[in-house]
Amino acid sequence: xxxxxxxxxxxxxxxxxxxxxxxxxxxxxxxxxxxxxxxxxxxxxxxxxxxxxxxxxxxxxxxxxxxxxxxxxxxxxxxxxxxxxxxxxxxxxxxxxxxxxxxxxxxxxxxxxxxxxxxxxxxxxxxxxxxxxxxxxxxxxxxxxxxxxxxxxxxxxxxxxxxxxxxxxxxxxxxxxxxxxxxxxxxxxxxxxxxxxxxxxxxxxxxxxxxxxxxxxxxxxxxxxxxxxxxxxxxxxxxxxxxxxxxxxxxxxxxxxxxxxxxxxxxxxxxxxxxxxxxxxxxxxxxxxxx
Numbered sequence: 522x523x524x525x526x527x528x529x530x531x532x533x534x535x536x537x538x539x540x541x542x543x544x545x546x547x548x549x550x551x552x553x554x555x556x557x558x559x560x561x562x563x564x565x566x567x568x569x570x571x572x573x574x575x576x577x578x579x580x581x582x583x584x585x586x587x588x589x590x591x592x593x594x595x596x597x598x599x600x601x602x603x604x605x606x607x608x609x610x611x612x613x614x615x616x617x618x619x620x621x622x623x624x625x626x627x628x629x630x631x632x633x634x635x636x637x638x639x640x641x642x643x644x645x646x647x648x649x650x651x652x653x654x655x656x657x658x659x660x661x662x663x664x665x666x667x668x669x670x671x672x673x674x675x676x677x678x679x680x681x682x683x684x685x686x687x688x689x690x691x692x693x694x695x696x697x698x699x700x701x702x703x704x705x706x707x708x709x710x711x712x713x714x715x716x717x718x719x720x721x722x723x724x725x726x727x728x729x730x731x732x733x734x735x736x737x738x739x740x741x742x743x744x745x746x747x748x749x750x751x752x753x754x755x756x757x758x759x760x761x762x763x764x765x766x767x768x769x770x771x772x773x774x775x776x777x778x779x780x781x782x783x784x785x786x787x788x789x790x791x792x793x794x795x796x797x798x799x800x801x802x803x804x805x806x807x808x809x810x811x812x
Contacts (some may be wrong), residue, residue: 527678534563544676544786545620546575555584561591564788565614574617577784582608597625597779597796604717605753605802607658620783621793629761629780629793630653636767637777651705651730653738655696655746663676664695670726673789679723695723696742698735705730708739710747710755719743735767744773746803756798760787770797 534798535557539548547568552560568576580588581603585595593612602609615621623629649730656664661682663703671682679685689695692713698706706726712719721743726735747755759766761780771777798812 527713528630528676533567534560536560537673538564539603539676540571540573541569543674545552545782545791546573546577547549547571549576549578549580552578552584554578555580556587558587558590561588561614562775563589564615565616567614568614568616574615574620576614576616577781579609580612582610584609584614590610596781599718599754599778600757601797601800602716602718602755602756604715606801611779611796613704613781616800623780623782623793625762625793629722629795632761632767633777633795635688635764636771637767639772640774651700651733651735651738652698653698653735653742655742656689656704656707658686658689660695660697660704661689664697664707667678667704667707667727668723669723672704672787674786676785676787694743694746696728696739696746696748698739700727700730706735706739708736708743710743712747712750712752714750717751719747719752719755721755721757721770731765731767736766737773740769740773744799744801751802753800754798755801756796757797758785758794760785761795764809767797770799773799775799 528539528621529536529571530539535553536549537551538548540546547564549564552704562713564576593614595610596613597611599609641703660759664685665680665682689804695707697704707723709723710721714781724736744755754789757770758781775797778798781796783791783793785792
């Protein structure tokens, strides 16, 4: 297998960003002071300098004014994202109007409607012989192989054993489903202890094991682990074209938070992504879906 393109993560203008040609964007991962009036302009300057067509940013609601003034708009939101107290806004700014056009919108809406209809349905049948467990450092080579076989492209280098090991040692908890000593499904919880949230992500199941409820079982275990660790809100950014994954989250009690248009290079092309969230701890105040 040849080398794969990958975006880089670096400090820029006091913030942590991911950027590169793979996703053709800048992704603002963390800003020490999102209310900094100069930050949106600096992000725009960097994006134009590299010829990127999108900027994607996750910020506290209280920091939105400077971004709105710079032409950013809300694509999704997650209540209580920051320590269970403050909402997160998922903002976008398109530098190429073509990228802002939602291709396959009818299909996206059909998938969303299907998923919402799964809320009251029972969880899919379990494959009782599959053992769900937390993955360890000895598993990273097998994990990387499974991810490499399953995704032609991915926004982060999960096909790289060194990357999996690095994230496992820092802030990501991986769980796998195993049958006969073979990993057949994987997922991860990327935790932020400071903000008390966790992204439920990196789901993959071998084709012959799909439809057996493994993704739902992995999600359930990750939620239990996150809840025990004090996580207030779990969320995911799921492929808008995937009936299976959107249904897994809807069935597990997640709420729809909005759609990120042409946001992520996954499986070989840019795709739109749906945001889903679920409070894991009680939070006073409003509860609503983003429409």
